[in-house]
Amino acid sequence: MIIGLGNDLCDIARLERVLEQYGERFTYRCFTEIERNKSDRRRARAASYAKRFAAKEACAKALGTGLSHGVYWRDMGVVNLPSGKPTMQLTNGAQRMLHRLVPSGHVPHIHVSITDDYGMAQAFVIIEALPVDPGGPAA
Template sequence: MIVGIGSDLCDIRRIERSLERFGERFTQRVFTPGERARSDRRAARAPSYARRFAAKEACAKALGTGLSQGVFWRDMEVVNLPSGAPTLRLTGGAAARLAALVPPGHRARLHVSLTDDPPLAQAFVVIEALRDESC
């Protein structure tokens, strides 16, 4: 069953300006070390950061909290599955909120779709609760 859906559209130029103006202060506040390493390896850093920013916003919406109620930027990390598909790793307040959303006897699966078509980056997040067969 679907327990949360979120989407976000991010202007890549806005992220580019934040990178230029605030540099590491911005990236360290919003992104995990893994996300920074992955984005900083790219020739075009801003689109990579913008996709991740949009994913975090979409995830916060899917959790039903936005960036409040103990959910912080770095509680949500965009990572890749072995297949290369993006997903999110949640920690802290985001993980606690996810646990509260998922009914007993179920486990969460986060589906993430990321894209960009400059000047925009877009993300969709769907939180699915799957029956846990081990229960």
Template sequence: MIIGIGNDLCNIERIQRSLDRFGERFEARVFTPYEIAKARGRRRVAETYAKRFAAKEACAKALGTGVPRAGVHWKHLGVVNLPSGKPGFELTGGAAARLARITPLGYRAMLHLTLTDDHPWAEASVIIEAVPLGAP
């Protein structure tokens, strides 16, 4: 069953302006060390950050909270890449607690994330699915 859906559109040029103006302060406030390393290792840094920023916003919407609100902060919504390269989440702190609260008893949550960009836009969609315990 679907327990949350979120979508967000982020302007890549806005992220570039934040990087130009605030640099490492912006990175450290919003992104996890993993996300920072991933972005700095790419040729198109602002695009990478914009997709992850959109993912964080979309996930917060799917959780029903927004950011920063209800104990959910930017760095609690870590965007990671699975070994296959597929994007996913590593939720911590208030985001993990919120996910636990909205997941029905007898179920486990699965987060699905898709990212795309087409300059000057980056977009992310998130679906939170509750799967019965013991299901594959």
């Protein structure tokens, strides 16, 4: 069952100006080490950061908290599977809020879709609660 849904748009040029003005002060405040390493290696650095920024905003919306109630930027991080598919790894306050949303007997699964085009980055996040299989590991 779907227990959370969020989406967000981010203007890549605006984020590029923030990167130019604040540099590491901004990236260290808002992004995980994994996200910084991945984005800093990209030719389209600002677009990479913008997609991840939009994913964080979308995730905060899906959690139903926004960036409050103990949920901070670095508590949500985009991590890519070996296939390249993006996922969201939650820690600290974001992880606590996620577990409050999930009904008993279920485990959370976070779906993430990120893209950029025509100067905008976009992200969708769906939080799903999957029933625990009593005969085996969680789905």
